[in-house]
Amino acid sequence: MTANGWLQIALFALCALLVAKPLGLYLVRVYDGTVGWLRPVERLVYRVCGVDPAEDQHWTRYATGMLLFSLASMLLTYVVLRLQHVLPLNPQGMAAVPDRQAFETAASFTTNTNWQSYGGETTMSYFSQMTQLAFHNFGSAAVGMALAVALVRGIARRGSEARGRIGNFWADLVRGTLYVLLPISLAFALLFVQQGVIQNFRPYLEITTLEGATQTIAMGPVASQEAIKQLGTNGGGFFNANAAHPFENPTPWTNFWSMLLIFAIPSALTWLLGRMVGKQRHGWAVWAAMFALFAAGVTVAYWAEARGNPIHVARGVDAATTALSPGGNMEGKEVRFGIANSALYATVTTAASCGAVNAMHDSFTPLGGLVPLLNMQLGEVIFGGVGAGLYGMLIFVVLTVFIAGLMVGRTPEYLGKKIQAREVQMTMLYVLAAAASILVFTAVSSVSPLGLQGLNNAGPHGLSEILYAYSSTTGNNGSAFAGLTGSTYWYNTQLGVATLVGRFALIVPMLALAGFLAEKEPAAETAGTFPVTGPLFTSLLVGVVLIVGALTFFPALALGPVVEHYLMGAGRLF
Amino acid sequence: MLDAIYVLATIAFFALMLAYVGACASIGRGAESRSPSDHASRGIAP
Numbered sequence: 001m002t003a004n005g006w007l008q009i010a011l012f013a014l015c016a017l018l019v020a021k022p023l024g025l026y027l028v029r030v031y032d033g034t035v036g037w038l039r040p041v042e043r044l045v046y047r048v049c050g051v052d053p054a055e056d057q058h059w060t061r062y063a064t065g066m067l068l069f070s071l072a073s074m075l076l077t078y079v080v081l082r083l084q085h086v087l088p089l090n091p092q093g094m095a096a097v098p099d100r101q102a103f104e105t106a107a108s109f110t111t112n113t114n115w116q117s118y119g120g121e122t123t124m125s126y127f128s129q130m131t132q133l134a135f136h137n138f139g140s141a142a143v144g145m146a147l148a149v150a151l152v153r154g155i156a157r158r159g160s161e162a163r164g165r166i167g168n169f170w171a172d173l174v175r176g177t178l179y180v181l182l183p184i185s186l187a188f189a190l191l192f193v194q195q196g197v198i199q200n201f202r203p204y205l206e207i208t209t210l211e212g213a214t215q216t217i218a219m220g221p222v223a224s225q226e227a228i229k230q231l232g233t234n235g236g237g238f239f240n241a242n243a244a245h246p247f248e249n250p251t252p253w254t255n256f257w258s259m260l261l262i263f264a265i266p267s268a269l270t271w272l273l274g275r276m277v278g279k280q281r282h283g284w285a286v287w288a289a290m291f292a293l294f295a296a297g298v299t300v301a302y303w304a305e306a307r308g309n310p311i312h313v314a315r316g317v318d319a320a321t322t323a324l325s326p327g328g329n330m331e332g333k334e335v336r337f338g339i340a341n342s343a344l345y346a347t348v349t350t351a352a353s354c355g356a357v358n359a360m361h362d363s364f365t366p367l368g369g370l371v372p373l374l375n376m377q378l379g380e381v382i383f384g385g386v387g388a389g390l391y392g393m394l395i396f397v398v399l400t401v402f403i404a405g406l407m408v409g410r411t412p413e414y415l416g417k418k419i420q421a422r423e424v425q426m427t428m429l430y431v432l433a434a435a436a437s438i439l440v441f442t443a444v445s446s447v448s449p450l451g452l453q454g455l456n457n458a459g460p461h462g463l464s465e466i467l468y469a470y471s472s473t474t475g476n477n478g479s480a481f482a483g484l485t486g487s488t489y490w491y492n493t494q495l496g497v498a499t500l501v502g503r504f505a506l507i508v509p510m511l512a513l514a515g516f517l518a519e520k521e522p523a524a525e526t527a528g529t530f531p532v533t534g535p536l537f538t539s540l541l542v543g544v545v546l547i548v549g550a551l552t553f554f555p556a557l558a559l560g561p562v563v564e565h566y567l568m569g570a571g572r573l574f
Numbered sequence: 575m576l577d578a579i580y581v582l583a584t585i586a587f588f589a590l591m592l593a594y595v596g597a598c599a600s601i602g603r604g605a606e607s608r609s610p611s612d613h614a615s616r617g618i619a620p
Contacts (some may be wrong), residue, residue, distance in 0.1 A: 060595055060599050062597075067591050067592055068588075070588070071585065075584060075585075078581065099577050100576070100580075102580075103584070106584075107584075277609045295615060422601055422604075426598065426601075429598075504588075508591060508594045510593055511595075512595075512601070516602050519602075
């Protein structure tokens with residue numbers, strides 16, 4: 001580890017902190033309808049779609065709208081991918097996407113997962129990339145933000161006024177897209193172009209290398225997709241190599257901006273939480289819990305990768321850090337990013353539910369690879385996906401106040417609202433659905449011949465690859481450990497289903513929780529009220545996240561990366 | 575043939591989620607209909 005590496009990590013964390021208040025304030029104004037600089041466009045959208053933005057929807061109506069929007073957009077994507085060979089903007093003559101892959105891709109992009117079992121430059125036409133994949137990058141992110149705001153409204157509103165109503169899904173969707181995602185993406189797409197990210201509609205280039213071989217250089221409208229891919233924590237790369245590709249992520253600046261875009265909205269949403277519930281310190285307490293978990297993760301990942309692989313050292317690889325060598329484990333990493341920025345990027349992209357990668361997670365040391373895996377299994381609540389991170393963390397907040405209430409023998413309260421049986425039932429449905437999807441799918445694939453056929457590595461590393469795939473898809477992350485052949489009927493179908501379960505089976509009880517809280521009248525705080533601000537609350541929240549994660553996933557992790565770490569020390573590789 | 579299966583399975587999944595919304599709503603209504611006095615009569619803290 002180097003001072004330079006730590007300085008870059010500290011600078012990134014500082015920027016993620018500094019963006020929280022200004023962007024959070026802007027988000028508050030967007031979602032309360034105060035911001036209106038695109039009002040004519042907004043009104044036109046409502047008129048064309050027949051939406052009454054003033055309608056305050058009950059949570060069941062809000063959930064129904066969200067589900068129907070997702071179903072329609074997923075089916076449209078499936079049809080376009082299957083028909084892309086007869087649609088325009090296909091200069092490379094890409095064939096129709098196979099049925100299983102079209103299903104998985106449609107599910108994956110609809111759910112903000114962007115798991116890709118294909119190479120973008122060898123499978124998708126420009127039309128598919130621009131009208132479907134980029135559309136979902138905006139749509140799924142806007143849905144996530146809307147859902148988080150809906151939950152915060154449920155917490156903040158008085159029951160006598162709200163009666164289970166949590167806002168208008170269509171208005172939230174349009175406002176998040178028009179006022180937040182589109183303008184910021186446009187600005188950063190231009191910055192990316194300035195840095196060398198390509199943006200064109202040319203056919204691929206055929207060039208002759210210095211050795212005389214012919215090489216195909218993929219082209220395309222990359223910059224416009226790159227910005228929203230990061231801002232919307234989508235993560236699906238235009239190219240197969242994702243953000244390790246020099247046309248997606250050419251410079252240290254694009255790398256830094258990419259990471260900052262991933263954390264920007266999730267960080268700002270914690271400020272929105274504090275403002276909307278009228279207790280700014282609560283928002284900061286949640287931010288602090290997220291930051292503590294993030295700092296622990298990046299420290300372990302950086303330490304593990306900088307320490308390197310002892311088997312490499314035993315075979316004469318120089319792992320020392322010098323002026324000319326980064327040292328440590330550089331397998332699978334881009335030289336232009338080095339160890340610190342690869343470890344930081346891996347932690348950021350899996351803490352949030354982004355899934356973009358600038359290094360091969362499969363090539364990380366076992367403990368370095370454990371960090372991204374655990375980040376996803378904790379529910380991606382460490383800043384998390386746009387919206388999904390906040391509502392996931394608020395589920396843990398409810399669990400925390402419930403446990404705190406049990407410990408002192410009082411009816412648990414969250415910001416004056418009693419947490420009773422139905423709220424805890426919804427919370428547990430949320431937590432159990434995610435864990436069940438990851439562990440059951442992993443278990444089935446680990447013993448099924450069809451599941452094992454896709455493995456390229458044996459032993460604990462093979463288990464880690466399967467576990468990572470289902471953790472990533474259920475967590476709607478989308479990054480891959482690689483080493484797993486995911487392009488089969490078995491994996492395409494199962495991973496597609498895992499993305500759907502990981503998104504919607506969690507959202508429904510979360511929205512129910514929002515509605516139930518919106519029916520409650522807050523009571524005044526008393527001396528016996530458990531405070532949801534300050535270090536005690538933050539520590540307890542971090543503890544609950546870790547304990548739930550550890551109790552649920554430690555056995556699987558022990559059989560995967562943990563045992564692999566010890567076997568690596570004994571000289572065995574997988 | 576497989577196209578039809580994938581499309582129908584997708585619609586079935588979302589139909590299931592809509593039913594899930596209804597189930598969660600009924601859990602909420604059920605809990606609401608149990609008044610604090612019901613809880614108290616069964617020795618449960620309201």
